[in-house]
Amino acid sequence: MDFYYLPGSAPCRSVLLTAKNLGIELNKKLLNLMAGEHLTPEFLKINPQHTIPTLVDDGFALWESRAILVYLVEKYGKDDALFPKCPKKQAVVNQRLYFDMGTLYKSLADYYYPQIFAKQPADPELYKKIEVAFDFLNTFLEGNNYVAGDQLTVADLAILASVSTFEVLKFDFSKYANVARWYENAKKIPGWDENWEGCLEFKKFLD
Template sequence: MKPVAVFISVHFSTQQQTVWVLIAMPNLDLYYMPSPGPSRAVVMTAKAVGVELNKKLLNPKLGEHLKPEFLKLNPQHTIPTLVDDGFVIWESRAILIYLVEKYGKDDSLYPKDPQKQALINQRLYFDMNTLYDAFASYYYPLLRTGSYGDAAAWTKVQNAFELLNTFLEGQEYVAGSQLTIADISILATIATIELVDFDLTKYPNVAKWYANAKKVTPGWEDTLEGLLSRKHLFDAKKPEFK
C-alpha cells in the first residue's frame, strides 16, 4: 500500500498544532487500453467507488501484452488486468465485482442480497456472451478485412438488442431499481456499438436507458476520449467497405 501524507489541523485552546498523519491508500495498477469497452467499464467502476487507478497503457500492436513481465502477471495476456498490491485479477467483469466488493462504500453497485446479485451476474454474462459477442462477430471483421460480418452475425446483433429491450421493459436499470455494475458494463458495450452508427431508436427501451445511463454513471466523461479513438478505428475502415 502506498502511504500518502495528509495533514490535519488540531486546535488546543489558543494554540494550533499541525499534525501529519500517514494514511495507507490503495495501490491499484490497471494495465489497459483506453478505447475498448472492458477497459472503460473498469475506469467507470473505479470512479464510482472512489479509487484512483495507476493506468499503465499496453499496445498489443507492439506486442506489449506478450512481454515476459506481463505474462508473469497474466498468462492469458488479456486486457484489462488489475494488480492490487500484488493481487492480480483479469477479465473486466470480474474486476468490476472485485472493486465494488473491496472498495465500495456500500453495496448499491453489487448488492449482497443473493437474488439481486444473481440478476446482476446474469446480466453481466449476457453482456459478455450475447451482446458483446454479437457485436464482435459482426463489427470486428470490419477492422480486419474492411467488411462487416455475415447475415447470421447481423441476426445475432438484432436478437441481442431485442433481448436487452425486453429486459428493460418498465425498468430504469438493467438489473433492478438502481445503478449497478451490470449497467456500467453494458453501458461500455452499447457505447461502442453506437459509435459504429447502430440505430438505437429501433429499441426504445434501450435508447431511453442509454440516455439516462450516460448521465448517472460516474466516470462516463473520463472514458470519452478513449471511446472517440475507437470510433476513429472503425471510421478509417468504412470507406474500404463502401
C-alpha cells in the first residue's frame, strides 16, 4: 500500500496514526512539494488534485486524509472500535472529523500558514477563531475521555495530529482543561512518537 506524504503534515500524520493503530504497514513515499514532485505527470495520474496525503491500495487511489482514515478502518479494522457501526456513534465520529477539517485544523491553517509561508503579519481576528475552536473541543470533551465519546476513534487520531501541531506552534491550550487532559492521555496512543517526530519536522519551517 503506497502512501504519499510529508511527515510534517498533520493530515498525513493522522493517516500514519491510524495505520499504526490498525497494525498496517504503509509503503511510505516522501513527496517533496517544494520541488514540485506533486505536479509530475506520474503523480497527477494518481491524484489530479495533486494533494497529500494520497493512498494507493492495490491500484485504488484515495486522497483527503479523513476519507483515508475511514477507508482504512472499514477495510482493515478487526472490529469497529475505531469507527463504530452504530449509526449514532458513527455520526458523532464523523461530526468530529468534519469539525477538525472545517473548524479546528482550518483555524490553524488560516492563522499560521500565511505567517509561515508568505511572511504575512498575524491577523488577530483569525487568532480568535482558534480560541473558538478550542472552546468547542473543550466542550466536546466535558465528561468524556475521547473526543467522540467513551472510546478511542479515528476522530481522536485526526484531532491529535492537529492539536500536536498547535503545540509546536506554541499555542497555549493549557487553559482548556479538558483538552489538556485528553492531550496528555493521547500521548500514550500507539504511533505518538512518530507523530511527534513529524511535528518537529514541521517546526523547522518556523526556524
